[in-house]
Amino acid sequence: MSPLDLSFRFKLPLWGAVLILLTALAVSTSSLIQAYDELKEDQAMDAEVLSNSLVSIVFPLMLHDNVWRAFETIANPVRNIRPGNLTKVEAILVLDQKSKVFVSSHPQAAPLLSDLASLGPDYAWLAERLNRPGHPPVTQVLEPPGSHYIYFLTPVTRNDATLGTLVLVSNRSAFLSRFTEMAWHSALIGGVVLAILLPFNWYWGQRMARPLVQLTQRMGQIGKTLPESLDPRMYQARDELGRLFDTYNKMLEELREKSELERQMVQSERLAALGQLAAGVAHEINNPLGGMLTAIDTLKCHVGIDPRMARTIALIERGLLQIKDTVAALLVEASLKSRNLGHHDIEDIRTLVSAPVHKKALCLDWDNRLKDEIPLPASLIRQILINLILNAIHAAAQSGIVTMEIACVGEELRLAVWNDGKILNDEEIGHLFEPFSPLSEGGHGLGLWVTYQIVHQLGGNISAKRADGQMLFSVRIPLGATT
Amino acid sequence: MLSDWSSYLATHIGRPVEFVSRDRYTDTLDMLAHDQLEAAWVSDSPYILIRNQVRLVAVPVYHGRPLYRAYLIVQARDKATRSILQLRGTVFAYADTISHTGYLIPRYELAQAGEKPSTFFRKTFFTWGHRNSVEAVAQGLADASYVDSYVWDSMQKIAPNVTNQTRIVSRSDEFPFPPIVANRSISSEDYLRLQKTLFRMSDDPAGRQLLSRLNLDGFTQGRPENYDPVEKMMRAVGDK
Numbered sequence: 001m002s003p004l005d006l007s008f009r010f011k012l013p014l015w016g017a018v019l020i021l022l023t024a025l026a027v028s029t030s031s032l033i034q035a036y037d038e039l040k041e042d043q044a045m046d047a048e049v050l051s052n053s054l055v056s057i058v059f060p061l062m063l064h065d066n067v068w069r070a071f072e073t074i075a076n077p078v079r080n081i082r083p084g085n086l087t088k089v090e091a092i093l094v095l096d097q098k099s100k101v102f103v104s105s106h107p108q109a110a111p112l113l114s115d116l117a118s119l120g121p122d123y124a125w126l127a128e129r130l131n132r133p134g135h136p137p138v139t140q141v142l143e144p145p146g147s148h149y150i151y152f153l154t155p156v157t158r159n160d161a162t163l164g165t166l167v168l169v170s171n172r173s174a175f176l177s178r179f180t181e182m183a184w185h186s187a188l189i190g191g192v193v194l195a196i197l198l199p200f201n202w203y204w205g206q207r208m209a210r211p212l213v214q215l216t217q218r219m220g221q222i223g224k225t226l227p228e229s230l231d232p233r234m235y236q237a238r239d240e241l242g243r244l245f246d247t248y249n250k251m252l253e254e255l256r257e258k259s260e261l262e263r264q265m266v267q268s269e270r271l272a273a274l275g276q277l278a279a280g281v282a283h284e285i286n287n288p289l290g291g292m293l294t295a296i297d298t299l300k301c302h303v304g305i306d307p308r309m310a311r312t313i314a315l316i317e318r319g320l321l322q323i324k325d326t327v328a329a330l331l332v333e334a335s336l337k338s339r340n341l342g343h344h345d346i347e348d349i350r351t352l353v354s355a356p357v358h359k360k361a362l363c364l365d366w367d368n369r370l371k372d373e374i375p376l377p378a379s380l381i382r383q384i385l386i387n388l389i390l391n392a393i394h395a396a397a398q399s400g401i402v403t404m405e406i407a408c409v410g411e412e413l414r415l416a417v418w419n420d421g422k423i424l425n426d427e428e429i430g431h432l433f434e435p436f437s438p439l440s441e442g443g444h445g446l447g448l449w450v451t452y453q454i455v456h457q458l459g460g461n462i463s464a465k466r467a468d469g470q471m472l473f474s475v476r477i478p479l480g481a482t483t
Numbered sequence: 484m485l486s487d488w489s490s491y492l493a494t495h496i497g498r499p500v501e502f503v504s505r506d507r508y509t510d511t512l513d514m515l516a517h518d519q520l521e522a523a524w525v526s527d528s529p530y531i532l533i534r535n536q537v538r539l540v541a542v543p544v545y546h547g548r549p550l551y552r553a554y555l556i557v558q559a560r561d562k563a564t565r566s567i568l569q570l571r572g573t574v575f576a577y578a579d580t581i582s583h584t585g586y587l588i589p590r591y592e593l594a595q596a597g598e599k600p601s602t603f604f605r606k607t608f609f610t611w612g613h614r615n616s617v618e619a620v621a622q623g624l625a626d627a628s629y630v631d632s633y634v635w636d637s638m639q640k641i642a643p644n645v646t647n648q649t650r651i652v653s654r655s656d657e658f659p660f661p662p663i664v665a666n667r668s669i670s671s672e673d674y675l676r677l678q679k680t681l682f683r684m685s686d687d688p689a690g691r692q693l694l695s696r697l698n699l700d701g702f703t704q705g706r707p708e709n710y711d712p713v714e715k716m717m718r719a720v721g722d723k
Contacts, residue, residue: 067608068576068615071624108623112574112606 008212013205020197028190035182043175044152047168048139050077050089051154055166058094059156062102062163067112070094070103074166078105088174090149093167094156099127102164122147130165137162148172211235215248226255263430264463271433275453278435282331285323293320329446330435338377341413343370345378346385346406353389361399369407375480376413380454387451388417388473395421395471403470408479412460415475424471429464488693495680496673506611508581515666522665522677526631528583530662531714531723534707537664538674541681542705545633545660549703552632553584553655556620559648564627566653567592575604576616576625581722583713585613588655589629590720614638621648633660637698659709663702 006014054074061070074092093104095116104110110119117127125144130153142151152168211234218227229249235242296317299305305313346368357364385406392402396419403418424432428439433452437445455462460477485502493500503520505511508529514520515533522540525533542549557564564570567589578585586609590600600607608625610616613634619625632654639646663681665674684690685701694701717723 065608067606067624068610068619071619071622075622103624106623112624 008209009206010209012209013202016201016205017198020194020201024190024194028186032183032186035186036179039175039179039182043150043170044139044141047089047141047150047152047170048154051139051152051166051168054092054168055154055156056158058166059158059163062094062096062156067103071105071107074103075105088171089168090171091169093169094164095130095167096164097162099130099165122149122151126151126153126167150175208241211241211245215244218248222255226252226259229253267430267433271452271456274434275456278330282327285327286331289320289324289327293317293324296320326446329450338379340373341370341376341378341381342373343368345382346370349382349385349389352386353393356390356393357402360393360396362393362396363399363401365401365403367403367405367407369405374408374413376458376477380458381413381415381477384451384454384475385415385417387447388415388475391447392417392419392421392471392473395419397421401470411479413475413477413479415477417473418467418470420470422471423466423469424464432464433462484693484696488697491684491689491693492677492680495683496676498673508579512581515664518666518668520666521669521673522663524661524663526579526581526583526661527659527710527713528587528717528722529581530664531710531717532581533664534710534714536667538667539705539707540663540665540674540678541702542662542709543660543697544700544703545698547700548657549660549705549709550657551584551660552657553588553629554632554635555589555627555629555652555655556617556635556649557627557652558620558623559650561626561650564652567627567629568596568598570627571598571603572605573626574624575600575607576619576628577607577609578613578616578628578630579609579611582613583658583716584629584631584655585616586629587713587716587720587722591716594720617645617649621645627652629655633698640698658713659705662705662710 054077057073058070060066061073074094077089078092091105091110093110093116094102096102099116101110101112101114101116101119103112115127116130117124122144125147126142129142137155137157139152139154142153144151148171150170150172152170154166154168156163156166211230214230214234218230221227229252230245232245232249235245296313299313300310300317350364350366350368353364385404389402389404392404396402400420401418402420403416405414405416407414424439431437432439433448435446435449437448439445440447452462455475455477458477460475462473462475464471464473466472485504489500489502503514505514508526511520511523511525512529512533515523515537523537530537530539545551555567557570575589577589580586593600593603610619610625610628613631616625616628616630617635617638620628635646635649635651665677681702682704684694714723
């Protein structure tokens with residue numbers, strides 16, 4: 001796996017961390033380089049100031065060969081080193097014009113009149129430089145290769161008269177320790193900044209990545225199942241990511257609606273097919289049945305039938321009548337001409353069902369909002385309502401609640417019946433409106449089938465769903481519908 | 484210390500006393516000559532130069548006697564030198580241009596041996612004080628020097644770390660101690676009071692304490708002719 005394939009959960013914080021580290025490194029390096037240069041400049045300036053003041057004192061002393069005063073003068077800055085001094089003066093030498101020691105702060109190491117070149121490799125290197133003609137009358141900073149010391153050479157000059165050279169020997173370590181100290185400070189500050197920025201960066205990276213990761217997972221599930229919506233609290237900003245969340249949730253919502261629509265379509269197509277099938281079968285049965293019933297009638301009119309025969313005929317007739325009833329029920333004929341539906345039709349049904357309601361000690365919540373007559377066939381609506389109410393009463397728990405609402409909203413009639421009985425699952429709801437429903441207990445399972453057929457013949461629709469722990473059957477029928 | 488001594492003297496003489504110090508002997512002599520000083524503590528050879536212009540007040544008593552010596556000192560690491568004649572080609576520190584022990588004696592000794600200091604030593608320089616000469620040798624600036632025994636001994640007490648870096652090669656004969664002299668312009672009363680005060684310092688505790696800090700025993704009457712050997716030596720070298 002290439003590092004580029006790494007999850008955003010790691011990639012974002014890691015990239016952030018790398019950038020922060022690089023920035024911190026670049027900033028501190030550049031500031032250190034600058035500090036180094038400035039320190040170096042300060043040191044040179046320090047040394048130059050000291051050298052120049054010493055030269056002005058030493059010049060007349062050299063002129064008068066006053067070795068002792070010159071010694072006192074140059075020994076003083078070497079002895080009295082202030083701790084913060086950039087230039088840690090280790091030694092001072094005053095050379096005459098022949099590069100011999102006129103006086104030195106350390107006569108044991110650099111005795112009077114000794115040759116500069118004889119004092120050691122650093123000094124030999126300096127002597128070689130000093131003997132080059134035409135070196136400028138200002139302080140020169142010389143760093144012999146591989147030496148621990150820095151040398152500041154200033155000519156002892158006044159009014160164009162040059163008596164010799166003042167050599168200031170400074171230890172590099174003072175400078176380096178000062179620089180190291182500065183570097184440590186800068187590292188410390190950098191560390192503190194990193195200690196603040198890195199966790200913050202990690203938190204921010206995670207915060208950015210987590211919604212993306214979850215979104216990716218959810219998107220991956222689409223096609224196999226419908227994943228859950230994303231919690232909008234997870235990312236509340238209104239930037240591209242936030243909008244992506246919204247879009248995803250909207251898309252999911254639409255997918256869900258589409259799938260619900262498909263499910264309903266499948267169901268209604270199935271029911272329509274069933275209806276056609278049932279109607280076809282009913283017609284096929286009805287024709288011979290009519291013949292058979294006529295034949296039985298004719299047979300009954302004949303005289304001379306012994307009682308045993310008469311009982312058999314009666315048996316056959318009852319059987320055929322039952323078939324006729326069943327077929328009639330299957331073949332919902334809603335062609336009945338009827339008067340318009342009124343407020344009292346609904347109240348009648350309330351009266352009709354009061355007996356089973358009492359029997360089951362139910363609480364019947366009845367909300368009849370119909371006022372005037374409405375242009376719908378009263379008998380069919382009554383049948384729908386009776387079926388639904390009886391079903392609800394049957395399904396409701398003992399001492400349970402059944403609720404009915406009927407109202408005319410706009411150009412349609414809305415009817416809703418709740419019961420607090422058994423909650424059906426999606427599978428069961430899917431087959432609820434089919435004939436001979438296995439869910440029917442004690443009936444022939446045609447009640448909801450008939451209701452469904454009537455509602456559809458009236459151009460409306462019926463649905464069953466779970467609502468707040470109850471089963472809700474709702475019906476919508478457009479006003480003015482006739483079969 | 485000098486302020487304690489000056490207030491002691493002021494109390495006993497009954498008039499204000501101010502100490503003035505100069506780096507070079509000649510400066511002190513100039514001030515005496517120009518009546519800028521009433522009394523001075525001068526070295527023995529400067530005294531010879533102004534013997535006729537001043538009155539001898541008192542001579543310090545050191546180790547029981549009004550005498551001192553010159554020490555020839557070298558750096559402590561120099562274990563070999565036994566005499567000034569072994570110091571050819573070295574760097575030599577003189578004290579002052581009119582110092583007896585610090586300038587006259589080395590040149591006198593070399594002259595006795597038929598040597599010229601200007602060619603005998605590789606380099607010489609003046610330190611303008613015996614104390615500085617001891618420092619110069621101790622620090623290694625000079626290889627050798629002649630110093631006042633009184634100064635070296637006193638330094639041994641207060642700064643042994645300096646004197647320990649030097650070694651005494653030889654001790655000279657005794658010479659009369661540098662005297663305290665008075666300008667002839669001061670009144671006899673002041674002269675006598677100063678003299679009496681100095682003589683009696685050893686008689687009272689405050690005076691004894693000052694003397695102990697000065698590393699002296701007391702002050703005694705001196706005679707100008709006691710300094711004649713110094714003058715003889717100066718003449719021998721050509722300084723007078």
